[in-house]
Amino acid sequence: MEGNKNAGDKKDKLADQIMQNPQVLAALQERLDSVSQTPSSYIETLPKAVKRRINALKQLQEKCAHIEAKFYEEVHELERKYAALYEPLFAKRMFIVTGEVEPTDDECEWHSGGEEEEKEKLAEDVKNKMTISDTPSAEDSKGIPDFWLTIFKNVDMINISVQEHDEPILKHLQDVKVKFSGPGQAMSFTLEFQFGPNEYFNNLVLTKTYKMKSEPDSADPFSFEGPEIIDCEGCTIDWKKRVKISPLKQ
């Protein structure tokens, strides 16, 4: 009996290990796809009647892929809906970053999780209020200087692409927006990079539109993993003539 109980515990622990990670189900589904997609040597060894039934599963799997495509279209709709909810917060962020709006004391209250930090913060807040709010000094920069440049330089997936000669341009970047395509339109999103007036180009907004596709490829329906970018197009950059580019950097 003790053995049985242990086995039960083990089984339970096994299920835990297996299912703790939500990605497991996705991986399962993927494996179903690949099992039905590539006739592995194992499948070749199966009786023909079984292989025939696996073809029936392939038909079902293809139908699932088309349902999944509709799911992702609805997620895109949700993203559009929520983009509108984030918008006023992101607008406020931009105003604070550029210095167009100075947040109130209430808006600047922040209590971090750690007790230690909190005490430190409190002391600093008091100090801030005395030295900053009351007597703005020369150290008060406008907004949050180099906000986006700092982010671009610190995001691992982006920083390798930011080269030294991009930095003076990115100092003028004021905001990054994502605009999703509307209902009924082909699925796409547009990135809008808003710049302050600068000596490099005349555009105040650079845009790039990414066209997406959310339907299984009829020639290979099991490779479908949700929407993918199929094309993109950037706006024309109206460079100012006096930009000097070192021959070494071309």
Place this chain on the structure above:
Amino acid sequence: MEGNKNAGDKKDKLADQIMQNPQVLAALQERLDSVSQTPSSYIETLPKAVKRRINALKQLQEKCAHIEAKFYEEVHELERKYAALYEPLFAKRMFIVTGEVEPTDDECEWHSGGEEEEKEKLAEDVKNKMTISDTPSAEDSKGIPDFWLTIFKNVDMINISVQEHDEPILKHLQDVKVKFSGPGQAMSFTLEFQFGPNEYFNNLVLTKTYKMKSEPDSADPFSFEGPEIIDCEGCTIDWKKRVKISPLKQ
């Protein structure tokens, strides 16, 4: 001018490199979080007025996290809705896997993408129809034997957990279902493992329910990355008394 054009192309290519991957925006957001979360040495060097404004961004970011939580709740709703659409297809899959339903010839037609494969397939189909559909032979196994065991053994994230002594049990696994919690209920999902009658336990369905949480932790709102599993509970397994477990395997 040629230099300017090159610079334009380069800039364009840079934006491409940066934005081609949709995960970049998520990473950007994450970096925004971590910038505002951990007072790095860089932030420490900023003027106090700027640090004060960063606190305002933290408040905005926390509001965003709460909106994001609602977004994930709606995605969960969508998952529930689509689970109902997949259900008849998955039910059919189970019937084919267990052999309760023999798919029709129409249901077993499958044309793969590659031309080469297609020819091969066609020849095999003809052969199948002659040897299998018309004259069922001894090689006709029922349904698709060991379907789930084969999947479990071939999914990288699961196969390390499938031990040799699990295999005879998993041969009896007939279906795996996911049931999502209903609207108004606390967010959760239940995995249902349906077994055929077997010598190991009396249950025909083993279940495990995963409770989830989709709201930012008030002590650490910036760590929020969507719903996470906070608890799980498996059903009681009614083991049969005569199961023999080798002492070596305990």
